[in-house]
Structure formats: C-alpha cells, structure tokens
Amino acid sequence: MTKHPHKPCWQCVLCNRVLCNKYSLAQHQVTCKGPKPPDPSTTCERCNRTLCNKYSLAQHLVTCKGTKPPEPSTTCERCNRALCNKYSLAQHMVTCGRPKKAKIMRTCDICKVYTTPRAYMLARHRSTCKPPPEVYRCDRPGCSRRRFDDKKYLLSHMINLHGMELDAARAVVYI
Secondary structure, eight states, X not given: XXXXXXXXXXXXXXXXXXXXXXXXXXXXXXXXXXXOOOOGGGBOTTTOOBOSSHHHHHHHHHHOOXXXXXXXXXXOTTXXXXXXXXXXXXXXXXXXXXXXXXXXOEEOTTTSOOEESOHHHHHHHHHHOOOOOXXXXXXXXXXXXXXXXXXXXXXXXXXXXXXXXXHHHXXXXXX
C-alpha cells in the first residue's frame, strides 16, 4: 500500500489503480491479480483510447471526435457543424442560424457597481447591498482635499488644524 504523492488517494502496488481511501484499496486487493491486458471491446475505434468498461466506452463515443470523420447524417446543413448524434443535430437545428440575443445588463441602483444579466441575482444582491459611505472632504488650502468618513472627524479637523471656532467650523461642515 502506497499513498499517491499528488492526491489524497491510495494506489495499488500490483496494478497501479488509484482508489479514494484505504478501505476501497483493501477491498480491491482481495481480487486484484495484477495489471490486466486491454480489452479490445473497450477500445475506441476513432482515437484508440482504451476505457475500463463498455459503458465508459459508450459515454466516450458520444463526445469523441477522434480521427474518423462524423457521419454525414449528423452534420448541420446550414453551418457544417459536426454533431455526435441525430438528437444533438435536432437540438442544434432549433437555434442554428438565429441571431443571438444581446444580453440586457442590469446594474444595482443602490451601489452603482454590481452588474449582472440575471434579474434574480440582482434581487439577491440588493437584499444585502449597502449604499457607499458618504465621504466628507476638507476644501481648505494645504489639505489636498483630505477625506473623512464622518462629519465629526471633519469638524475636529477644521477646529484643530485650521484653528476655526466651533460655531464657524459647524457652519462649514453642516452646509
């Protein structure tokens, strides 16, 4: 039993099969007889990939492009796109050739930042959205338009740094 170096899985020392936990490895080693030769009935004819069973091969064949060209009956006559089966072709034909709709982007009217094409996501965002905090700035020379999150800090700044009287500072701040 050796632990796989890159994943939290366990690898069989006989056949190199990787399993998810020690219990699965122990169950596997009861019947493991070493490496198995590839089964020709589970090899893809298109790309020569060998899969572990016939079901996996059937699933693989649905999407395998391989080197074999697709059957002519599964190629779209409008755009020449090759599809893997007749059902996929029928689904494709419903929308093939139609101009795509432009997505309508919705922007949050509270924060003016969040944008999404889906109305339900915008509604969910609005339930937790808070308006951006109001910012107060000092317009006096030498302050470089210093910013304050609260009026009381700007008031304190005007009194302490600019030497304003309390009433004059209040008049400037609370305009």
